[in-house]
Amino acid sequence: MPDSADVRAARDAGPAIGRDDTRAASTNSLGQLYLDWDERSLITQHAGAYSWEVLQSYMRDHIDLAQLKANNPNMRLFMYFETAGAYDETPDATWPSGMPYQWVKANHPDWILKDGAGKDITFWNGSLHLYDVGNPAYQDEWAKRAVDYARSGGFHGVFGDDVNMGESFLTSWSGTSSKYASNIAWTRAVESFLERVSPKLKSAGITFMPNVASLYDSDRATQVRWAKLAGAYAREHYQSWSADTELLGGAMWAWMASLHRDIVAAGIPFYAFPHGGGAQATDKMRYTRASFLLWHESSVGGGFAYSTGGGPQTGRDPYNSAWTFDLGAPKGAAVEQPKGVWTRSFAQGKVVVDSNTKKATIR
Known part of the structure; x- marks a missing residue:
């Protein structure tokens, strides 16, 4: 879930939606993701x-x-760092969102995956250039940069985006x-990435939170294994899709619930962050958070965040x-x-x- 292509152009932030600070939020699980330029003004709110x-x-x-952490000494800060690719920025940003493309192109062009015509493979509508996550040298450099950037910025951990199963x-x-022509080939490459990178971050005292994507009927055991390797697991679009009304129910909800239960049962923190904004999103907020609380155990850790970033509501405060x-x-x-x-x-x-009707109540 990288920041949008226009993150370098500031836009006016929109008004807050449905804000209500009258009830205390649980410090055991609530969090937030601020990944877009528009959201800078929101970061210091709700101390x-x-x-x-x-x-x-x-x-x-x-x-x-430093002031943000002083206002909330118990808060953990994670640094976003893309695992599978990068934007083509010229020159490379001082603090890139992933392994810097121009540096990789000049020093390790073999890390950039090509199609049959010799062109860079891109993903997510051509925004990012795809890297060879299964290459041990790439894995080592990624881990080194992730640790260096996190330490220099005072972050407690690294949020690794696009730790995705092939399908x-x-x-x-x-x-x-040609190297990753099948879904399983990519899945195995990602697992090798986690096997090599996770211990390096752990030994540096940096928490690793991979954002894993898979199909909703895919192998849960593989994902539990990945969670154990990394020491945490994050799930975007938890029990929902981006639009306000796109909630999971029935068998799809049950699969996601089983994945959540399996990871918590393994003693691994599970982080959920559905997103999609709008003043009419309160039913989605309630449904996804209530679903999360069914399986959350504070003794294990993990957390829940409802984010409006990356869409038409970017820049609006999702606190509700x-x-x-x-x-x-x-x-x-x-x-x-x-x-x-x-x-x-x-x-x-x-x-x-009620996963049948896709409704939740708080009593």
């Missing part, structure tokens, strides 16, 4: 509300990170790579009582009764999620 934030590395030049990624490429409510500690495990309807009780109320 004490968020226990973690993900920021673009370049934002260190626009935000007083959810190859269809976005502009061409075919529909997803920032705090019900206190859970009083037991989630219970299914009847089929597809899950309930979990907490010290100050309970959540009820």
